[in-house]
Amino acid sequence: MKHVSWTIRRFSPLSALLLAGVMAGCGSSNPHPTGSYERALVYRDAGKHQEAADAFGLFLRRSPADSLAAQAQFEKAKSYMALKEYPMAGVEYQILRQEYPTSPLVEEAMFQECESYFLQVGRTERDMTPGFEARDRYLSFLRTYPMSPWRPAVEERLVLISDMVVNKQMKVIDLYRRMKKHESVAITLDRLIESERKTNLRDLLFWERAKAAERLEDAEGAAQNLERLIAEHPESAFAPRAQARLERLRSSGGA
Numbered sequence: 001m002k003h004v005s006w007t008i009r010r011f012s013p014l015s016a017l018l019l020a021g022v023m024a025g026c027g028s029s030n031p032h033p034t035g036s037y038e039r040a041l042v043y044r045d046a047g048k049h050q051e052a053a054d055a056f057g058l059f060l061r062r063s064p065a066d067s068l069a070a071q072a073q074f075e076k077a078k079s080y081m082a083l084k085e086y087p088m089a090g091v092e093y094q095i096l097r098q099e100y101p102t103s104p105l106v107e108e109a110m111f112q113e114c115e116s117y118f119l120q121v122g123r124t125e126r127d128m129t130p131g132f133e134a135r136d137r138y139l140s141f142l143r144t145y146p147m148s149p150w151r152p153a154v155e156e157r158l159v160l161i162s163d164m165v166v167n168k169q170m171k172v173i174d175l176y177r178r179m180k181k182h183e184s185v186a187i188t189l190d191r192l193i194e195s196e197r198k199t200n201l202r203d204l205l206f207w208e209r210a211k212a213a214e215r216l217e218d219a220e221g222a223a224q225n226l227e228r229l230i231a232e233h234p235e236s237a238f239a240p241r242a243q244a245r246l247e248r249l250r251s252s253g254g255a
Contacts, residue, residue: 029042029046030042030043034058035058035059035062035063036059037056037063037066037072039055039059040052040055040056040058040059040072040075041075043055044056044075044078044079047082049080049082049083050079050083052075052076052079053076053079053083056072056073056075056076056079057076059072060072060073060076069100070096070100070103070105071105073092073095073096073099073100074093074096074105074108074109076092077089077092077093077095077096077109077112078112080092081112081115081116084119086116086117086119086120087116087120089112089113089116090113090117093109093110093112093113093116094113096109097109097110097113107145107148107150108150110141110144110145111141111148111150111153111154113137114134114137114138114141114154114157115157117130117133117134117137118131118138118157118160118161120134121134121161121164128164128165128168131161131164131165132161134157134161135161135162138154138157138158138161139158142154155198158198159198159199159200162196162197162198162199162200163199163200163201165192165195165196166192166196166199166201166204166205167201169188169192170204170208172188173185173188173189173208176188182215182216183216185208185212185215186209186212186213186216186221189205189208189209189212190209192205193205193206193209202232202233203229203232203233203236203237203238203239204238206225206226206228206229206232206233206238206242207225207229207238207241207242209221209225210222210223210225210226210229210242210245213225219249222245222249223246223249223250226242226243226245226246226249227246229242230242230243230246
């Protein structure tokens with residue numbers, strides 16, 4: 001009985017409560033207090049991106065003027081990028097640029113905001129509106145930061161977007177061709193040649209435009225596009241065929 005009563009006294013209600021708190025703290029995966037920047041970092045480093053986004057958000061609500069606020073905003077946006085929540089990430093990067101305009105993170109935030117739009121671009125058979133939006137934002141970025149270290153990445157994205165646009169429009173051109181709407185083919189190709197100057201597929205555009213011109217019995221237009229293809233893309237697989245076709249046009253007196 002003495003042993004039992006001693007045990008009861010040892011684990012009084014207050015002692016039990018304290019022990020439970022200690023054990024809960026030992027078992028917790030994040031020892032930092034709710035609303036702290038450090039708590040958000042633990043989630044980030046553990047790859048718990050939703051928890052990190054929520055924790056950075058709570059820190060910002062509690063400490064919007066803290067010296068780490070801009071960094072927290074940036075990390076919150078990065079967490080949404082990791083979650084592939086690209087529209088949300090874009091908004092968060094935009095908030096950083098608006099609310100912390102003097103932060104050294106602003107330039108990278110603008111680049112990452114562009115990236116969030118680019119990553120929303122679907123397959124080429126889908127609506128290209130996100131692609132056009134991404135392109136507008138990349139071009140705005142280059143105007144704002146012409147010497148940015150991210151310029152090579154931006155230039156690469158602009159080429160990819162242009163290639164997507166051309167690939168999508170080539171499907172429309174194929175449809176026009178099957179319907180024997182050669183004038184529509186020519187108009188669409190002229191527009192692409194003018195607007196998609198960064199695409200890797202310009203040699204294809206010149207080749208198809210020359211063929212369309214021949215179908216429209218426009219030998220001069222065909223020759224002009226073949227000449228541009230040869231002059232601007234001598235390494236193209238189409239170049240030898242273009243040269244042969246151009247010589248044939250000239251020998252026949254059509255150009």
